[in-house]
Amino acid sequence: MVTRRKFISLTAAGAGAILVSPQLVFANVQTEHRFVFVIQRGAADGLSTVVPYGDPAYAGLRAELAIDAASAIKLDGLFALHPSLVETGRMYAAGQALFVHAVASPYRQRSHFDGQNVLESGGTAPYQLKDGWLNRLVTLLPKSRERAIALAPTVPLALRGRVEVASYAPSALPSAPDDLLMRVSQLYEHDAQLHPLWASAMQTQALAGDMRGRQDPAGLGKLAAKFLARPDGPRIAMIETGGWDTHDAQNPRLAARLKALDTMLAALRDQLGPVWGNTTVLVATEFGRTAAANGTSGTDHGTGAVAMLVGGAVKGGRVLGDWPGLGAGALYQNRDLKPTTALDALIAAAAAQSLRLDTGRVAHTLFPAADMRGAPRDLMRT
Secondary structure: OOOHHHHHHHOOOOOHHHHOOOOEEEEOEOOOOEEEEEEEOOOOOHHHHEEOOOOOOHHHHHHHHOOOOOOOEEOOOOOEEOOOOHHHHHHHHOOOEEEEEEEEOOOOOOOHHHHHHHHHHOOOOOOOOOOOHHHHHHHOOOEOOOOEOOOOOOOOHHHOOOOOEOOOOOOOOOOOOHHHHHHHHHHHOOOOOHHHHHHHHHHHHHHHHHHOOOOOHHHHHHHHHHHHOOOOOOOEEEEEEOOOOOOOOHHHHHHHHHHHHHHHHHHHHHHHHHHHHHEEEEEEEOOOEEOOOOOOOOOOEOOOEEEEEEOOOEOOOEEEOOOOOOOOOOOEOOOEOOOOEEHHHHHHHHHHHHHOOOHHHHHHHHOOOOOHHHOOOOOEOO
């Protein structure tokens, strides 16, 4: 039986955390390496994230949306980083970040729901596969003594599958009174189904500690790190970010979203400390945005995008990919950045190399139809 003192210690984070929208998902496996997938829901604009300022057609296509190269963070003679990504730029300079431009999943339409389904499931068409590639990745690693843990009230598709994943998310709601929590515990004490679920949820909240009310970017990064840094904690995580669908007023909206992403990544890095050296963070979106600005100071749904790899394990300081250009005749369907790198191949290569797994086996398991011939081979430090 759980004593009142023990129960209260397990519920320090309060019960309201299970009531908010999904943000974090974790899985436990036996490895010292950490792999984090950050999804940018809404189609992030790669041409304003990693800016091809050296392309002669860039400024004309982007018009009022063009990022001033003088204020951007120069990466090389062709590309610069959005000025909001200050800490990410520092990681790049330290060799801990790289960018892959003109990437896309096999999906070529422009529906957020279908595009995210393809990205998260690993299929070649929407709803072709029922489970997620991140869940399948977990099956390739030795199991830990604890079951997989998800920090989100609902588990995103990428981590759905035969590996069991529980759920949790930070909340700004007031903590439930200790007396109420104790009564619920007593109610479930002899219930074979509900008691272990309740106890597991309370233990997960206790790990979150004083981060229970923090949903700001820094708080989210610190919370993720708090779990990932534990010797007995999870090694695979998924973080959801939203607000990337910038049909209007793109410049201020995108600047805010990129600043939030930058802050979260920096907090994750700082809080992980020495564990950062074994960490790989993959940032990707379902598809890119149109090359030209629309009539409302924004962009519409496109195709080619940019993916990021950051972390102490990453062999960074590079921009990878076969740049297709933005000139006349170079755009996909005369409107989008033409994809030249397969996002599924990039994800498979990054996951395999970061977790020290066989790349062919990972690719076949995560993305059965992926063509790995163009996948980069040296993404991680040896």
